[in-house]
Amino acid sequence: MSAGCLNKNSLSIAMLLCAGLLLAGCSSDQSSDAGSYSGSVYTVKRGDTLYRISRVTGTSVKEIARLNGISSPYTIEVGQKLKVSGGAKTSTASRKTTTKSSTKTAAVTPSSAVPQSSWPPVGQRCWVWPANGKVILRYSTADGGNKGIDISAASGTPIYAAGAGKVVYVGNQLRGYGNLIMIKHNEEYITAYAHNDTMLVNNGQSVKAGQKIATMGSSDAASVRLHFQIRYRATAIDPLRYLPPQGSKPKC
Template sequence: MLASVLTKGMRGIAYAALVVLLAACGLPPVGPGFYRVERGDTLNKIARDNRQSVQSIVRWNGLSNPDAIEVGQVLRVAPPARTSTSTAAATSSPPRARRPAPVAAAPDNTPTPAAVPAASISLVWPANGKVIRGFDGKDSKGIDIANAEGTPVVAAAAGKVVYAGNGLRGYGNLLIIKHNGDYLTAYAHNHALLVKEGQTVTQGQQIAQMGGTDNDRVMLHFELRYQGQSVDPARNLPPR
């Protein structure tokens, strides 16, 4: 599997490279007050460009490690909307002929919740075989399915091939399919690729043959991404 052939540093480089590729595939723009992390960004640079302090951005986004931002990650770079805590009291008490109390702002240290898919996607299993590793969002960004070399690999959903090649170290012969503005799937370590970039594929269509390129065993490494962020494919796959 991927973890067994990469050192921790090289695995980080490979995942960062994949995130760059996935994040570039038609992600929707972020709203006012937010920023999507790009390649080469640091938290210091983002804070400086948006005239904010690093501490404020860390607090608004609930970041436990300021050095662990990823390409494609959406960050709040403007203070959350403030509300008055004196409104309720004003409606329940008669007016007084004295200077009104200062408006108290709501605390702004509530972490921004992680992005939750606004719409689901229905997938089919990309290959037959035994699931030998599941998704954990940290060391494993997808699931690993083991079987014999040449086992058919199929498109988990209809879409367009946006990458077909072996230019990302640690992934071997890799395919990436864009399904809509939100979702992409990735298929790694293939023995042979049967489709090309720009080609439209249907759900269940064979796109590759399982292999062990850039890996120590034959298997398919399968990833699902929502707006550039890895999510657990098992949640969108039918039970076996």
């Protein structure tokens, strides 16, 4: 983890935020679908995406696509058997590890903890678009679904801070997210920016809304994109519900 400029308090915050992202990515792994993979073969189940499978098996999205001859838009089917090359020995072992990890990070609120009916009202806070491009993957509340939005554009496209705040994580230690930046806006909100190419901010740095923080890339992704999340009280909420129409300024 790149934590050179963080003090102990900020580092603790960053660790909790990272754990929250991991729990969100793995929350559906504790379902009744035990035994979905063993060794180097993963059997697709309902709600799976390549991103979820990547996080479960420890195999990058690019590698899964390559091993199985899957091309954009990376469609997979329930029951399909996929070759993986991650380090997980068995589904059971992985599940035990996940359970143990969840116990250690009990202070982190999982992504389903704040029900949609309790999400903050639209307009409570101003957000700006983190990048210009096409939304190729929307937010989903389904098990294993996308907990943010994915925006596609050309490599090197600027990525901007969606709001003013303090950078609490810059690194690539979270498998499945590539080069990742997280910004804390206050005690309730953080935003996450994944799969970056060049990262232009440092841990502990204060940023303004709309400030360029990175360039778009494909780190740990199958194509060039930005995976963007807004988290409210550690819960991933739908960014499209709170962002203004693309290309326009917020009205709040």
